[in-house]
Amino acid sequence: MNTFIFIPARYPSQRFPGKPLAMLTGATGDARSLIHRSWDAACLVNGVDAVYILTDDDRIAEAANAFGADVLMTSEAPRNGTERCAEAVPLLKNAPDIVVNLQGDAPLTPPHYVEALIEAMQTDPGIQMATPVLRTELEHLSALQNDRKEGRVGATTAVFRNNGDALYFSKEVLPFADKAAETGLPVFHHVGCYAYRPEALTAYAKLPQGPLETAEGLEQLRFLENGIPVRCVEVDARGRAFWELNNPSDIPLIEDIMKREGIA
Numbered sequence: 001m002n003t004f005i006f007i008p009a010r011y012p013s014q015r016f017p018g019k020p021l022a023m024l025t026g027a028t029g030d031a032r033s034l035i036h037r038s039w040d041a042a043c044l045v046n047g048v049d050a051v052y053i054l055t056d057d058d059r060i061a062e063a064a065n066a067f068g069a070d071v072l073m074t075s076e077a078p079r080n081g082t083e084r085c086a087e088a089v090p091l092l093k094n095a096p097d098i099v100v101n102l103q104g105d106a107p108l109t110p111p112h113y114v115e116a117l118i119e120a121m122q123t124d125p126g127i128q129m130a131t132p133v134l135r136t137e138l139e140h141l142s143a144l145q146n147d148r149k150e151g152r153v154g155a156t157t158a159v160f161r162n163n164g165d166a167l168y169f170s171k172e173v174l175p176f177a178d179k180a181a182e183t184g185l186p187v188f189h190h191v192g193c194y195a196y197r198p199e200a201l202t203a204y205a206k207l208p209q210g211p212l213e214t215a216e217g218l219e220q221l222r223f224l225e226n227g228i229p230v231r232c233v234e235v236d237a238r239g240r241a242f243w244e245l246n247n248p249s250d251i252p253l254i255e256d257i258m259k260r261e262g263i264a
């Protein structure tokens with residue numbers, strides 16, 4: 001199966017304008033933009049035939065071309081990364097069998113997270129869309145809860161059925177987990193990465209935004225609101241820390257992780 005990774009990137013942002021071009025300094029003191037580090041992460045994934053950055057912004061395209069990335073220019077119409085991926089598929093000469101949306105704010109996404117999604121899609125042809133979820137440890141969970149207590153909107157949690165099909169995604173910490181350490185109740189951090197069949201992307205682009213997607217600001221809820229299953233694939237951290245760049249305050253957190261883990 002042909003598998004392409006798309007990295008959607010847009011310049012405007014209410015919480016962090018120009019985020020794709022924000023600089024992150026790694027363990028060796030090398031400063032690279034967020035979009036560059038996202039590209040680096042995508043290029044480490046095995047079993048991928050091509051990687052493209054998708055944008056409507058000349059500044060992002062110029063920066064991407066400067067470090068050797070392949071760029072697909074999309075219109076300003078897409079309201080989220082999934083819509084941008086749907087718009088990009090017809091721009092290709094040959095349609096892929098699997099499209100992976102590696103969101104440009106998650107440069108710490110380990111390659112094996114994406115590889116797990118690709119394997120799930122290859123193994124089960126009935127899966128139309130899949131996304132990774134990470135079981136939180138106490139320190140990780142505390143960071144999620146602290147963000148909410150401080151009024152920061154950032155990471156997403158997921159709850160799902162026994163077979164892995166999603167029940168809901170939220171910017172709140174779900175399920176209610178104030179006593180998680182005592183009860184052992186698992187809380188799963190949703191990793192900002194998706195794998196789709198091209199036909200699922202085509203269907204998505206024709207569906208209206210629903211009230212849950214609008215309220216939460218989570219694009220994947222459009223699938224659930226329209227009865228399209230989303231398979232959650234649990235991944236193992238393997239000692240790797242994961243955090244997304246949602247707010248400027250996340251930059252020192254991510255830089256600290258890169259230094260601890262020796263990411264140049």
